[in-house]
Amino acid sequence: MAERSTAAVDVADNSGDEPLTAKAEQSTADGVAQTRERDTADDSAAETKGPSSPPGATTPPELHSGHKLARRYRLEECVTRLDGFSSWRAVDEKLRRAVGVHVLPADHPRGRSVLAAARSAALLGDPRFVQVLDAVEENDLVYVVHEWLPDATELTALLAAGPLEAHDAYQLVSQVAQAMAAAHREGLAHLRLTPGAVLRTSSGQYRIRGLAVNAALRGITSEAPQRTDTEAIGALLYAALTQRWPYENDAHGLSGLPKGVGLIAPDQVRAGVHRGLSELSMRALANDGATASRQEPACTTPDDLAKAVGEMPRIRPPEPSFTAPPEYQRTTYQQGTYGRGAPPPGATQVIQPPPPPLQSRTGKALKWAVSALLIAALGLGSWQLADALMDHDNKSGDSGTSQTSEGGDKNKPKPGKPITIQNAQASGMGGEFKKSTEGGSELWRTATYNEGPNLAPYKPGAGIVYDLGSEKQLSDVSIKLLYSGDHTTISLHAADSMSPTGPAGSMKKIGSGEATGSSLKIKANSKVKTRYVLLWVTAVPSVPAEQYRGAGFRQGITGVQFKGLKG
Helix, strand or coil: CCCCCHHHCCCCCCCCCCCCCCCHHHHHHCCCCCCCCCCCCCCCHHHHCCCCCCCCCCCCCCCCCCCEECCCEEEEEEEEEECCEEEEEEEECCCCEEEEEEEEECCCCCHHHHHHHHHHHHHHCCCCECCEEEEEEECCEEEEEEECCCCCEEHHHHHHCCCCCHHHHHHHHHHHHHHHHHHHHCCCCCCCCCHHHEEECCCCCEEECCCCHHHHHHCCCCCCHHHHHHHHHHHHHHHHHHCECCCCCCECCEECCCCCCCCCCHHHHCCCCCHHHHHHHHHHCCCCCCCCCCCCCCCCCHHHHHHHHHHCCCCCCCCCCCCCCCCCCCCCCCCCCCCCCCCCCCCCCCCCCCCCCCCCHHHHHHHHHHHHHHHHHHHHHHHHHHHHHHHHHHCCHHHHHHHHHHHHHHCCCEEEEEECCCEEEEEEEEECEEEEEECCEEEEEECCECCCCECCCCCCCEEEEEEEEEEEEEEEEEEEECCCCCCEEEEEEEECCCCCCCCHHHCEEEEEEEECCCEEEEECCCCCEEEEEEEEEEECCEECCECCECCEECCEEEEEEEEEEEC
């Protein structure tokens, strides 16, 4: 797909901003804005003191807290007022939720471009991006409404506390690269991917805000939008590893590199940096042709970067550390001094020793009774053991052999009962899987593809994640298919959650198979134990046209039965 950017459709290139790949010095104008959520991504007072508004820009509309747009969106707090537009935290009174709003005059030179960018971003519908909810032109105003995430934290705030752990940095570059690769496949670019544009939710997922819109608001364009966004992701990874901005000038609350030394690898800036992530950031950044020490090819698109992350060994989270509980100390109540006054200073406190246990008549009787019960139990057990041994000796040799064989079989795992599925949802990776109800039963259906049977290279596959309730050891999995025929290829993988982030190839493989009819049975690798199972479809059969669906390559899952092992 040829590179293009809807972030700057019909944008007058007169804002003075340069693409990130052109020069890093532009980052100094970003500054650090200490607002709780800034949709304009690090626009600070330094930026307001920069170049004046573009020619033809009009004065921002006089808005105030309490003003309503479309009799629905009530403005609460202005978080940015810059370059002819303003950004607000607002309340959607119809749905009773917080939203963010960008407002600019309808005759603003970039008004049409902002509307076009917002409507294009809204069509993407990818949950990894902060969603555009509305884009309207009315009453001489253009405004764009987007999600507001009160529980999310900007990457700027996370880096202010220190560099990220290797696992967190790995998740950051993996999720952001995959999200931007998906956006560029739809012809959308960000062009302003800074630490203020990346949010981490309470569940640990990273979300990107301002896709196409932030650049359109400022008139930012790029002749190579994919390279611009790839370099921006490399800069985010560099900052996450070192808590430094990979250019000479300070930006986003981070110190720049020493002047005159050029771009140096993160593992040379800070000790203990993961070597693989350090090399990955250098491959993504513009570095005058030099990459990492191994001289691997540079990543010029987000898709290249996502593939490079997928080829890395997966970085696991650090083991949780547990502190030993304090040693047990007897309280004054247990020591028999409760209610007494504190001893005078310097006086030695005498602790009364506890009385010897069971010295009374009742205690002695109890000890004798317990001893008698133990002796009786021991005698009964010995008698039963001797009787069992005698019965064993009276049996024939054949019987003994049979018993030994049966005993050996008991140590082997046996197929257990079917496992009840607690939950199922689309994996969110690769192609889509949609759930529907037909004929009173539920089924999952893939999208229809014009070419096949392999989904690659258009999609790596399509998947469903199943929750088994707890970790299980599987014996086999039976899958019922909606369409019969050859070429249906399915593999099973152990996922870490209901929303796995890595590619299927990085997960432990449970088993795989290729169907020739309307069902498929996959024998599981008994060494894998997991709670979440990813059903990953990589090839589908050719299907003739149906009602409401044309001919093409697709498949549906009508039922899945998991069976476990008994130890």
